[in-house]
Amino acid sequence: xxxxxxxxxxxxxxxxxxxxxxxxxxxxxxxxxxxxxxxxxxxxxxxxxxxxxxxxxxxxxxxxxxxxxxxxxxxxxxxxxxxxxxxxxxxxxxxxxxxxxxxxxxxxxxxxxxxxxxxxxxxxxxxxxxxxxxxxxxxxxxxxxxxxxxxxxxxxxxxxxxxxxxxxxxxxxxxxxxxxxxxxxxxxxxxxxxxxxxxxxxxxxxxxxxxxxxxxxxxxxxxxxxxxxxxxxxxxxxxxxxxxxxxxxxxxxxxxxxxx
Numbered sequence: 001x002x003x004x005x006x007x008x009x010x011x012x013x014x015x016x017x018x019x020x021x022x023x024x025x026x027x028x029x030x031x032x033x034x035x036x037x038x039x040x041x042x043x044x045x046x047x048x049x050x051x052x053x054x055x056x057x058x059x060x061x062x063x064x065x066x067x068x069x070x071x072x073x074x075x076x077x078x079x080x081x082x083x084x085x086x087x088x089x090x091x092x093x094x095x096x097x098x099x100x101x102x103x104x105x106x107x108x109x110x111x112x113x114x115x116x117x118x119x120x121x122x123x124x125x126x127x128x129x130x131x132x133x134x135x136x137x138x139x140x141x142x143x144x145x146x147x148x149x150x151x152x153x154x155x156x157x158x159x160x161x162x163x164x165x166x167x168x169x170x171x172x173x174x175x176x177x178x179x180x181x182x183x184x185x186x187x188x189x190x191x192x193x194x195x196x197x198x199x200x201x202x203x204x205x206x207x208x209x210x211x212x213x214x215x216x217x218x219x220x221x222x223x224x225x226x227x228x229x230x231x232x233x234x235x236x237x238x239x240x241x242x243x244x245x246x247x248x249x250x251x252x253x254x255x256x257x258x259x260x
Contacts, residue, residue, distance in 0.1 A: 002032050002241065006060075006237070011231075017202070036063055065085070065088070066176060069088075087099065089132050099116055100115040112144065117162070147170040159196050170192055179208040185253045195239050199237025201237060210229060211228050
């Protein structure tokens with residue numbers, strides 16, 4: 001089975017890139033399922049129902065998220081109603097939404113699970129992502145062999161540590177959050193795909209998808225500055241995983257970069 005994971009979508013340019021290029025990628029690579037991190041899809045800050053529907057209608061099957069998922073208040077209710085949208089599982093008990101979900105791959109009829117976790121280094125002091133992963137893996141039925149982890153984290157060391165901790169127990173650990181695609185794709189152990197960060201889908205002429213002038217003003221003055229998503233030519237960063245349904249092992253991992 002082939003699963004495509006697209007890096008953090010930022011604003012309308014990111015959504016446009018998904019809508020334009022995802023159908024082409026599906027045909028080219030015979031993709032079964034598509035996952036995207038959508039926590040910055042609404043004007044670069046958060047997510048709402050309308051934007052989530054745009055992503056689903058473009059061909060996305062599961063939306064993961066991170067520390068910005070709560071930036072739009074509307075999502076608090078949506079995330080309880082929509083099982084295709086998940087938030088980091090290591091938020092405390094009682095937080096709206098769910099930290100993992102399962103879905104069926106349309107063409108192959110194979111069930112797979114997607115787990116969302118968030119790192120603690122330089123981010124929020126949430127529950128331990130390592131122990132949370134243990135708990136979730138114990139919850140997932142054994143017949144679901146394909147298990148993808150979106151680890152939304154800042155520190156590369158924490159991402160690598162979780163991947164080593166999860167090796168041979170999940171199909172892949174793919175990092176998000178930094179918006180810069182890394183070049184360290186590999187297969188750990190007997191078949192756990194790994195990439196420190198899948199990258200960003202948004203405006204190419206920007207700073208991590210944000211208007212360049214606004215970011216420079218913040219650095220030059222240290223004054224509060226309103227960050228707005230940049231527009232113009234786009235980029236789409238993704239990773240393609242080839243996974244054996246019988247045992248959940250990743251057999252191939254390929255980075256994808258599209259620049260307009």
